[in-house]
Amino acid sequence: NAGVTQTPKFRILKIGQSMTLQCTQDMNHNYMYWYRQDPGMGLKLIYYSVGAGITDKGEVPNGYNVSRSTTEDFPLRLELAAPSQTSVYFCASSYKRNYEQYFGPGTRLTVT
Amino acid sequence: DQQVKQNSPSLSVQEGRISILNCDYTNSMFDYFLWYKKYPAEGPTFLISISSIKDKNEDGRFTVFLNKSAKHLSLHIVPSQPGDSAVYFCAAQLNTGNQFYFGTGTSLTVIP
Numbered sequence: 001n002a003g004v005t006q007t008p009k010f011r012i013l014k015i016g017q018s019m020t021l022q023c024t025q026d027m028n029h030n031y032m033y034w035y036r037q038d039p040g041m042g043l044k045l046i047y048y049s050v051g052a053g054i055t056d057k058g059e060v061p062n063g064y065n066v067s068r069s070t071t072e073d074f075p076l077r078l079e080l081a082a083p084s085q086t087s088v089y090f091c092a093s094s095y096k097r098n099y100e101q102y103f104g105p106g107t108r109l110t111v112t
Numbered sequence: 113d114q115q116v117k118q119n120s121p122s123l124s125v126q127e128g129r130i131s132i133l134n135c136d137y138t139n140s141m142f143d144y145f146l147w148y149k150k151y152p153a154e155g156p157t158f159l160i161s162i163s164s165i166k167d168k169n170e171d172g173r174f175t176v177f178l179n180k181s182a183k184h185l186s187l188h189i190v191p192s193q194p195g196d197s198a199v200y201f202c203a204a205q206l207n208t209g210n211q212f213y214f215g216t217g218t219s220l221t222v223i224p
Contacts, residue, residue: 042214043214101158105155
């Protein structure tokens with residue numbers, strides 16, 4: 001049982017490039033989330049999903065897109081990367097509402 | 113606008129003593145509260161949670177207290193151990209949605 005896995009662990013992007021951050025969970029959780037954490041700040045929710053085919057915006061969705069075609073996978077797409085997207089990105093999952101979230105190890109992204 | 117606040121960026125405690133981490137929130141519609149622990153270069157891990165219908169929840173050395181009238185949450189760790197040294201985040205979920213809102217974290221150092 002691997003829990004929540006994220007790839008890649010590190011990535012450097014040039015301004016204007018695009019990439020997809022991968023997230024997979026093997027706990028059969030319905031709810032999945034993407035957060036970003038900037039230095040000295042808490043986690044800010046980018047997007048979340050309550051089940052396959054259903055996604056919704058969080059606090060900071062601009063510049064990102066998501067899809068949820070399966071229960072297991074919840075990729076985060078960055079289009080036209082900007083320096084403001086330099087951050088650590090965490091994916092999380094939970095069984096349902098009012099349950100704790102399980103987090104992946106994070107992806108450290110630098111946009112230069 | 114930060115709806116969940118941790119006003120102490122850091123805390124140092126002697127091993128064996130009590131650690132008290134505090135969290136304040138502004139929205140009375142939060143109905144579920146959690147504490148997470150985070151080590152460097154890792155994702156947050158769940159510690160303990162509390163529903164708004166309770167005022168206390170214990171799990172081993174960890175106790176969470178909820179004071180709804182003051183909109184205040186605290187985590188007590190007794191006795192503190194060096195392995196508890198980490199950043200602690202509080203989080204809250206609205207009763208009207210699925211999003212979690214995180215505080216900015218408190219870095220706890222337990223001195224041997």
